[in-house]
Each structure stands twice: as C-alpha cells, then as structure tokens.
Amino acid sequence: MKTISVKPADVEKKWVVIDAEGAVVGRLAAYVATRLRGKHRPDYTPHVDMGDNIIIVNADKVVFTGKKRDDKRYYHHTGHPGGIKETSPAKILDGRFPERVVEKAVLRMLPKDSPLARQQYSNLRVYAGPDHKHEAQQPEVVDFKSMNSKNTRG
Structure with missing residues (x-):
C-alpha cells in the first residue's frame, strides 16, 4: 500500500461555522487548530x-473554567525597555475586540515560525456577534458543544 501525498491542487476545503456561545476557550481553540491544520x-x-x-460566531460569549477569566494573564512586550504589558481575558472580553481571545488561543495552538501555519491561520474568521458575511460559501454548521459535555459551561 502506497502512502498518499496530496498535492495542493487536489485539496478540497470546506467552510465550517462554529457557534462559540458558552464554549470553553481552550477546548474550542484545540478543536479549531486541528481543523485548520487538516x-x-x-x-x-x-x-x-x-x-x-x-468561521466562529459569538466569540464574545466564550467561557473560561474556574477563575481563569479574572486570574489568567496575557503578556506582551512593546520592544522598549521596561515595556512588558499585561492584561486579563476579562478586560479583553469586556473591551472593544472580544474576538481576540479566541483568535490568540487558536494562534498559540498552531506551529510557531512557520509560513504554512500563517497560511492556515488566515483561514480563520472570528466574529463577536451571531452574524457573519460568508453565507455565499454555504458553510456547514458544526455543533461543537454537543461533541463532549466538557466543551461547555453554564
């Protein structure tokens, strides 16, 4: 039996919609990263x-388990001396761009420093509300929450 090596021209990509309302962030990100990589x-x-x-909708309604919404810290550095900055998921979710929590969680589950990973990440669209602008692609709805009882809280 020969090993199959698929050529880029032979790949058929599907469009998938996932409703993130009530979904646990880490579990959602792990599932999405696996689907993005194929x-x-x-x-x-x-x-x-x-x-x-x-396509992820309702990204502003994701949940964290335990007290991570308030206690977890995200760090980044500005590049200047003493430029370490920190924020919490609660600040981001209550702020102007709540979808960034899901985007960053997925990005951090993809391989690092890889042109292929950057290409795969570009296939992700995250929206804070229930609406998206990709109806023309006729996306398939995936019920992520019913796959496992641990995928949701509340």
Whole structure:
C-alpha cells in the first residue's frame, strides 16, 4: 500500500461555522487548530494546507473554567525597555475586540515560525456577534458543544 501525498491542487476545503456561545476557550481553540491544520482528514499531508475555512460566531460569549477569566494573564512586550504589558481575558472580553481571545488561543495552538501555519491561520474568521458575511460559501454548521459535555459551561 502506497502512502498518499496530496498535492495542493487536489485539496478540497470546506467552510465550517462554529457557534462559540458558552464554549470553553481552550477546548474550542484545540478543536479549531486541528481543523485548520487538516489533521482531522485521513489523507492529511503535513506540508500542505489541507484545513477547512472556519468561521466562529459569538466569540464574545466564550467561557473560561474556574477563575481563569479574572486570574489568567496575557503578556506582551512593546520592544522598549521596561515595556512588558499585561492584561486579563476579562478586560479583553469586556473591551472593544472580544474576538481576540479566541483568535490568540487558536494562534498559540498552531506551529510557531512557520509560513504554512500563517497560511492556515488566515483561514480563520472570528466574529463577536451571531452574524457573519460568508453565507455565499454555504458553510456547514458544526455543533461543537454537543461533541463532549466538557466543551461547555453554564
């Protein structure tokens, strides 16, 4: 039996919609990262972008387990001396761009320093509200919350 190596021209990408309302952030991000990379497919080829185009709606309604919404810290550095900055998921979710919590969680679950990972990440669209502008692609709805009882809280 020969090993299948899929060519980029042979890949058929699907469009998928996931409703993130009440979903646990880490579990959602792990599932989305797997779908973006294409590892859910039996013909997965590591050097080819085989993942689906994923649309996440209601990203502002994601939940954290435990007290992570308030206690977890995200750090970044401005590049200047003493320029370490920190924020919490609560500040981001209550702020102007709540979808960034989900975007960053997914980004951090993809491989680092890889042109392929950057390409795969560009196939993710995250919206804070219930509406998205990709109806023309006729996306398939994936019920992430019913896959496992641990995927939701509240």
